[in-house]
Amino acid sequence: MDLTLKIWRQENAKARGKFETYKVKGIPEDASFLEMLDILNESIVDRVQLPIAFDHDCREGICGMCSLYINGRPHGPDEGITVCQMHMRNFKDGSTIVIEPWRARPFPVIKDLMVDRTALDTIIQAGGYVSVRTGGVPDANSIPIKKESADLAMDAASCIGCGACVATCKNASAMLFVSAKVSQMGLLPQGKIEASRRVQKMVSKMDELGFGNCTNTYACEAECPKEIKVTNIARMNRHFLGAKLGAQKMSG
Amino acid sequence: MAKLLHYSSLTKKFIMAIAGLFLATFLIVHLVINLFILPLTGNHVEIFEIAVHFMTSNPLIKVFEIVLFGGFIIHILYGLIVQIQNWLARPVRYKKEGYSHTSFFSKYMIHTGIIILIFLVIHFINFYFVKLGLTEAPEGPMAVAGDHDFYHMAVNLFSNTWYSVLYIVIIIILGFHLNHAFQSAFQSLGLNHSKYTPFIKAVGTIYSIVIPLGFITIPVYFLIS
Numbered sequence: 001m002d003l004t005l006k007i008w009r010q011e012n013a014k015a016r017g018k019f020e021t022y023k024v025k026g027i028p029e030d031a032s033f034l035e036m037l038d039i040l041n042e043s044i045v046d047r048v049q050l051p052i053a054f055d056h057d058c059r060e061g062i063c064g065m066c067s068l069y070i071n072g073r074p075h076g077p078d079e080g081i082t083v084c085q086m087h088m089r090n091f092k093d094g095s096t097i098v099i100e101p102w103r104a105r106p107f108p109v110i111k112d113l114m115v116d117r118t119a120l121d122t123i124i125q126a127g128g129y130v131s132v133r134t135g136g137v138p139d140a141n142s143i144p145i146k147k148e149s150a151d152l153a154m155d156a157a158s159c160i161g162c163g164a165c166v167a168t169c170k171n172a173s174a175m176l177f178v179s180a181k182v183s184q185m186g187l188l189p190q191g192k193i194e195a196s197r198r199v200q201k202m203v204s205k206m207d208e209l210g211f212g213n214c215t216n217t218y219a220c221e222a223e224c225p226k227e228i229k230v231t232n233i234a235r236m237n238r239h240f241l242g243a244k245l246g247a248q249k250m251s252g
Numbered sequence: 253m254a255k256l257l258h259y260s261s262l263t264k265k266f267i268m269a270i271a272g273l274f275l276a277t278f279l280i281v282h283l284v285i286n287l288f289i290l291p292l293t294g295n296h297v298e299i300f301e302i303a304v305h306f307m308t309s310n311p312l313i314k315v316f317e318i319v320l321f322g323g324f325i326i327h328i329l330y331g332l333i334v335q336i337q338n339w340l341a342r343p344v345r346y347k348k349e350g351y352s353h354t355s356f357f358s359k360y361m362i363h364t365g366i367i368i369l370i371f372l373v374i375h376f377i378n379f380y381f382v383k384l385g386l387t388e389a390p391e392g393p394m395a396v397a398g399d400h401d402f403y404h405m406a407v408n409l410f411s412n413t414w415y416s417v418l419y420i421v422i423i424i425i426l427g428f429h430l431n432h433a434f435q436s437a438f439q440s441l442g443l444n445h446s447k448y449t450p451f452i453k454a455v456g457t458i459y460s461i462v463i464p465l466g467f468i469t470i471p472v473y474f475l476i477s
């Protein structure tokens with residue numbers, strides 16, 4: 001495959017970036033998108049220039065590091081998949097591909113296509129945990145958990161924290177991510193105890209970091225590589241409202 | 253004011269949703285009264301005038317009117333605040349954006365909202381301010397007897413083709429706004445349920461079609477006759 005790539009280049013966080021156009025030739029259809037960038041980078045290095053920086057780690061769709069905004073969609077055109085798992089056969093030979101970093105105020109660009117997603121970790125640090133040790137794996141059925149709750153918690157827990165939801169949202173809202181984390185713990189007995197405190201802390205951290213407000217466009221659900229559902233957002237809204245109205249005033 | 257900004261993003265959305273649902277309910281009442289402008293029955297003018305008289309003089313409605321105003325102001329103010337914050341949340345825009353599948357009208361809530369707001373101001377100048385005595389009743393071929401003769405005021409306005417056409421366009425835009433708004437309000441309130449959500453979505457769609465259609469029949473009637 002021969003392709004024209006328009007790629008965002010930015011030397012560092014402070015520099016002004018711009019799009020550079022690259023032509024690549026003879027890319028195999030079975031290459032993954034990142035492999036295609038590797039091939040391009042090799043040729044750039046051969047010319048003794050700086051390769052394009054982009055985030056990646058596992059390349060098997062589980063770590064959440066890869067983060068490219070391709071032709072107006074995070075993780076590219078394929079559904080329910082991260083960009084490291086997406087193959088070049090999704091593109092037509094001879095086409096032009098625009099590659100940009102995630103854009104959101106809380107995700108500053110570090111270099112080229114890499115952005116700093118510490119903000120998501122900061123939200124987790126605000127309350128996305130269970131404060132006490134819950135021990136090893138308990139005996140099956142020693143704590144009864146409804147099958148439905150277990151399934152929903154498991155689904156929510158499949159969020160890999162990639163930030164595609166923020167990247168695609170026209171409001172740069174982190175609601176899908178936060179609601180997945182809130183649900184994953186709030187649905188299970190060990191996490192329920194701190195649920196009302198957790199949801200309030202995480203939401204206020206999310207706001208403080210400058211993510212936008214959710215306006216229910218559901219672009220996040222459409223683009224999430226792990227297919228996290230917006231029903232998690234409704235659950236978070238519900239729990240938050242319950243916590244604000246019902247729980248005692250929070251201290252500390 | 254500072255307090256309004258201080259509320260969390262979720263609280264803002266709850267308040268907007270409640271205010272919005274309240275306004276949506278009021279719209280039904282408004283439509284039912286308006287429909288009596290049409291010759292549905294022999295004494296439709298009388299019924300219309302009685303309804304208007306009730307709406308303008310009943311003390312309970314007076315209280316309600318304040319709540320309604322509050323609803324409008326809160327909904328509009330929060331709509332603007334939320335939108336400005338959302339723009340600020342993405343200072344650098346994408347070169348190529350918005351290719352994700354989303355609910356279509358959700359992207360244009362601020363635009364449809366602002367158009368509705370502009371119309372609302374015109375609407376107030378035409379009717380509500382007349383009632384308050386702030387503006388003169390509009391002139392027209394029909395004699396307007398007294399400041400509260402809303403029937404003839406409406407007939408005068410709708411006799412103007414341009415006004416009628418503008419009215420129709422605005423109401424269609426209102427329909428777009430309502431289409432996303434209805435189900436969105438329930439989502440913001442956390443009311444999502446595998447059994448009832450499909451029903452809510454269906455009601456929202458029907459509501460956003462039927463209510464505007466109802467309003468549109470009135471100018472259409474005047475355009476035809």
Ligand code: SF4
Nearest residue numbers: 159160162163165224
């Ligand atoms: S909710 Fe989906 S899109 Fe958002 S961070 Fe988690 S996995 Fe990524």
Ligand code: FES
Nearest residue numbers: 057059064066084
């Ligand atoms: S590189 Fe780990 S999910 Fe893509």
